[in-house]
Amino acid sequence: MNFRRMRFVIITGMSGGGKRTALKMLEDEGFYCVDNLPVDLLDKFVEIISSPGSEHEHVALGLDVRSTQKFDDVQEALHKLKEEGNNFEVLFMDCDDATLVRRYKESRRVHPLSMEGRVEDGIKKERKILKTTREKADYVIDTSNLLTRDLKTELNRIFIQNKEYNSLMVNIVSFGFKNGIPQDADLIFDVRFLPNPFYIEELKEKTGNDVEVQEYVKSFKETTEFMEKLTDMIKFLIPNYVNEGKHQLIIGIGCTGGQHRSVTLANELYRQLLDKGSYGLKITHRDAKKGV
Numbered sequence: 001m002n003f004r005r006m007r008f009v010i011i012t013g014m015s016g017g018g019k020r021t022a023l024k025m026l027e028d029e030g031f032y033c034v035d036n037l038p039v040d041l042l043d044k045f046v047e048i049i050s051s052p053g054s055e056h057e058h059v060a061l062g063l064d065v066r067s068t069q070k071f072d073d074v075q076e077a078l079h080k081l082k083e084e085g086n087n088f089e090v091l092f093m094d095c096d097d098a099t100l101v102r103r104y105k106e107s108r109r110v111h112p113l114s115m116e117g118r119v120e121d122g123i124k125k126e127r128k129i130l131k132t133t134r135e136k137a138d139y140v141i142d143t144s145n146l147l148t149r150d151l152k153t154e155l156n157r158i159f160i161q162n163k164e165y166n167s168l169m170v171n172i173v174s175f176g177f178k179n180g181i182p183q184d185a186d187l188i189f190d191v192r193f194l195p196n197p198f199y200i201e202e203l204k205e206k207t208g209n210d211v212e213v214q215e216y217v218k219s220f221k222e223t224t225e226f227m228e229k230l231t232d233m234i235k236f237l238i239p240n241y242v243n244e245g246k247h248q249l250i251i252g253i254g255c256t257g258g259q260h261r262s263v264t265l266a267n268e269l270y271r272q273l274l275d276k277g278s279y280g281l282k283i284t285h286r287d288a289k290k291g292v
Contacts, residue, residue, distance in 0.1 A: 014094055029155075096144045173252050174263045
């Protein structure tokens with residue numbers, strides 16, 4: 001098989017960022033996956049999978065800083081492959097520091113770059129080592145706010161459906177101000193100016209996921225005008241954030257309790273943005289089941 005016609009994905013990134021999970025998911029989709037191959041075997045590995053008798057059309061290889069070799073050696077080996085005309089894609093699995101620390105504490109594992117020290121120190125070292133790799137990666141997936149099913153959706157989008165992907169994950173979050181605003185939100189929109197379905201007896205116990213609430217909230221001209229302006233602004237911002245190198249955009253839409261208005265408008269914004277660009281998209285109703 002000609003290597004140039006085979007899909008070869010290098011998966012790397014922050015320890016705890018989801019690299020092994022991504023490998024397992026691609027393996028489930030038919031990729032031949034190898035994790036943490038010694039860098040001095042990389043040439044031989046490529047030779048084998050690209051040989052005329054090879055049946056591997058989709059290959060994924062995991063590389064990280066846990067290896068005994070220096071990561072600079074890995075970079076040099078990848079550069080050599082590229083110079084020899086071999087095509088491959090690099091997927092970088094990222095995650096914010098706070099989430100990485102939490103994951104390490106929950107798993108009770110030690111960081112590979114801080115075996116006897118603080119997890120935070122290991123994360124800092126690793127992020128510095130991988131800075132260039134992240135910048136040069138073909139795809140960056142930030143798993144800080146992704147559920148397993150969300151990650152699977154994004155991987156399928158890139159490597160199975162072969163859709164264009166600009167590495168931006170847009171997360172729309174509905175919430176109630178009485179429970180506090182999402183601390184990681186990039187943009188916050190307050191929709192408490194709209195009439196509150198809570199004061200209508202037959203809608204009080206329902207949420208914005210119910211048709212009756214949606215019809216009520218959308219019946220006001222202010223809702224229509226707000227959604228038009230909001231959608232237009234978000235569609236303007238997304239490509240500009242991509243150009244800036246942003247990989248995660250969290251949009252918070254809040255009402256009093258996070259049950260009716262915010263859920264309705266978050267759902268509507270999700271509908272307006274779905275399949276309208278080469279970005280990932282998910283929606284979260286943070287407070288919709290917490291009661292009013």
